[in-house]
Amino acid sequence: MITNRRSEFKLDWLILPLLGAVVVLLLWQMASTTWSKDLPGPLRTWTASKPYIMKPFEKRGELDQGILRFTWYSLVLVVKGYTVALLVGTPIGFMLGLSKFFSKSFDPIIQILRPVSPLAWLPLGLILFQKSQPAAVFTIAVCAMWPTVLNTAVGVRSIPQDYLNVAKVLKLSRTRTLFKVLIPATLPYMFTGFRLSLGIAWLVIVAAEMLTGSPGVGGFLWQEYNALIYEHIILCILTIGVIGFVLDRLMSLVERRFKTV
Amino acid sequence: MSDYLILSRLTKIYPSPDGPDIIVKEFDLSIRKGEFVCLIGHSGCGKSTVLSMIAGLNEITAGAIILAGKELSGPGPDRGMVFQSPCLLPWMTAFENVMLGVNQVFYTAAREERRQIAEYYLCVVGLADAMDKKPAELSQGMRQRVGIARAFALSPKLLLLDEPFGMLDSLTRFELQQVLLDLWRKDQKTALMVTHDVDEALFLADRIVMMTNGPAAEVGGILEVRFSRPRHRKEVMEHPDYYRLREQLVAFLENQTRREAVSTPVSAEDPDARNKTEPQLPSRKAARSAASLSMAGGTR
Numbered sequence: 001m002i003t004n005r006r007s008e009f010k011l012d013w014l015i016l017p018l019l020g021a022v023v024v025l026l027l028w029q030m031a032s033t034t035w036s037k038d039l040p041g042p043l044r045t046w047t048a049s050k051p052y053i054m055k056p057f058e059k060r061g062e063l064d065q066g067i068l069r070f071t072w073y074s075l076v077l078v079v080k081g082y083t084v085a086l087l088v089g090t091p092i093g094f095m096l097g098l099s100k101f102f103s104k105s106f107d108p109i110i111q112i113l114r115p116v117s118p119l120a121w122l123p124l125g126l127i128l129f130q131k132s133q134p135a136a137v138f139t140i141a142v143c144a145m146w147p148t149v150l151n152t153a154v155g156v157r158s159i160p161q162d163y164l165n166v167a168k169v170l171k172l173s174r175t176r177t178l179f180k181v182l183i184p185a186t187l188p189y190m191f192t193g194f195r196l197s198l199g200i201a202w203l204v205i206v207a208a209e210m211l212t213g214s215p216g217v218g219g220f221l222w223q224e225y226n227a228l229i230y231e232h233i234i235l236c237i238l239t240i241g242v243i244g245f246v247l248d249r250l251m252s253l254v255e256r257r258f259k260t261v
Numbered sequence: 262m263s264d265y266l267i268l269s270r271l272t273k274i275y276p277s278p279d280g281p282d283i284i285v286k287e288f289d290l291s292i293r294k295g296e297f298v299c300l301i302g303h304s305g306c307g308k309s310t311v312l313s314m315i316a317g318l319n320e321i322t323a324g325a326i327i328l329a330g331k332e333l334s335g336p337g338p339d340r341g342m343v344f345q346s347p348c349l350l351p352w353m354t355a356f357e358n359v360m361l362g363v364n365q366v367f368y369t370a371a372r373e374e375r376r377q378i379a380e381y382y383l384c385v386v387g388l389a390d391a392m393d394k395k396p397a398e399l400s401q402g403m404r405q406r407v408g409i410a411r412a413f414a415l416s417p418k419l420l421l422l423d424e425p426f427g428m429l430d431s432l433t434r435f436e437l438q439q440v441l442l443d444l445w446r447k448d449q450k451t452a453l454m455v456t457h458d459v460d461e462a463l464f465l466a467d468r469i470v471m472m473t474n475g476p477a478a479e480v481g482g483i484l485e486v487r488f489s490r491p492r493h494r495k496e497v498m499e500h501p502d503y504y505r506l507r508e509q510l511v512a513f514l515e516n517q518t519r520r521e522a523v524s525t526p527v528s529a530e531d532p533d534a535r536n537k538t539e540p541q542l543p544s545r546k547a548a549r550s551a552a553s554l555s556m557a558g559g560t561r
Contacts, residue, residue, distance in 0.1 A: 162348040165318055168336045170365045170415075180361060184352040 048231035074216035081140025089148035097156025132212035147196035155189025271324035302472030341412030402433035422454035
């Protein structure tokens with residue numbers, strides 16, 4: 001009975017995902033041999049990527065560094081942009097949720113700005129800041145802010161009347177109401193927003209680095225495309241995917257801590 | 262003793278597309294200091310509206326509320342409110358929930374003093390061992406105990422209770438009625454409680470205000486309950502006047518149902534209210550309370 005359940009567990013968590021990976025590898029191999037000769041197969045990709053993976057922090061030149069070193073550059077940029085997004089987005093979300101006046105005034109413009117692509121914001125950032133680094137931070141912040149804004153607003157609007165009545169009956173001051181009632185009651189929604197924002201921030205980084213040519217996973221990807229080393233493009237894609245996945249997992253761990261409230 | 266709380270021609274009107282919707286009409290009531298008054302009536306008759314107007318959570322359309330010689334406007338911690346659902350903040354422990362109010366009222370007192378006030382009331386309601394638990398770890402009855410402790414800890418001029426035991430099972434309800442009554446006597450508070458439980462009103466109140474059915478609810482009659490205090494449930498229920506008073510209350514409520522059945526078409530009522538006002542309700546309720554009484558006797 002126990003062994004049975006154990007093997008089922010292994011099937012779910014190990015064998016089936018491995019099966020999926022093998023199928024994709026086979027399709028990839030087939031595509032590279034039959035459809036496009038330029039697409040490197042799995043083996044070639046591995047051989048070409050090996051030095052970057054095995055010595056992940058090595059710096060051989062400005063544009064020839066270990067993959068984790070590149071990732072680190074990208075993450076630093078993401079953290080900067082993401083921090084700005086949270087610092088700006090959370091208060092805007094609170095104001096949207098608390099004030100009908102504010103919400104009616106600014107909701108339409110937010111709905112219009114929200115779907116704008118990072119590729120469209122970046123040139124504007126370059127005009128505003130003249131340098132590629134702050135422009136990238138600006139682009140990440142502007143694109144990643146919206147889920148935080150909207151989720152915080154929804155969270156504030158859905159605070160149960162009961163909690164607000166407690167604050168009213170006790171005649172709590174505005175700041176005490178904010179810190180003792182409004183913020184704790186909104187936290188679960190806020191963290192859902194934070195998680196979604198982080199996902200977008202990571203998406204944007206690649207586009208931003210490609211356009212500005214700054215060192216990082218995205219910049220490396222674009223440079224290797226120009227240098228015709230296609231194996232490294234695939235290495236970058238996989239790295240971006242893995243890092244994005246890990247970030248999302250980490251954030252949902254944090255999120256779950258606040259969900260229990 | 263002079264009147265402590267005066268409700269004068271208290272009126273609540275909501276504007277609606279089909280003209281003004283009168284919920285409460287010229288409600289007059291005076292309560293003496295230290296008195297326990299119950300407001301009884303059918304669901305949706307406007308008794309909770311009266312209470313939330315006194316609490317300041319609902320605006321007054323016309324009339325006035327005077328507490329201890331001062332006209333009230335807006336909410337404030339001079340009125341301790343116990344809600345039907347305990348309304349605890351789930352991210353705070355029982356102690357912190359009580360402290361939130363205590364800090365607000367006794368902001369001049371030292372931290373240690375405030376802590377003692379909160380701890381004292383939590384102990385009195387029987388939560389000495391559960392102070393540091395979050396509401397989610399407490400039973401419904403324990404949560405309501407925190408709600409009662411929070412209201413009393415403010416040392417309010419007036420206690421407002423909005424069907425505080427409506428969501429509890431009858432055994433827990435009996436226990437909490439006793440807790441409430443003991444605290445009320447000890448602190449000599451003035452209390453106004455909304456309920457639709459006839460036995461609860463008779464056990465707790467000095468006077469029972471019967472409200473007519475809405476719309477335009479007003480005072481339909483006032484019943485004096487002169488059982489001696491301190492009260493014990495068994496003595497109260499065996500008192501020769503008990504069933505006479507109870508009959509009077511039930512007759513009033515039944516009468517309201519009949520009047521409503523004549524005056525309003527059935528389809529206009531909400532189904533919930535109709536269930537609660539079925540004519541056979543009193544007898545069913547009597548049977549149930551008799552059953553739970555014997556149960557309570559058994560556990561003692």
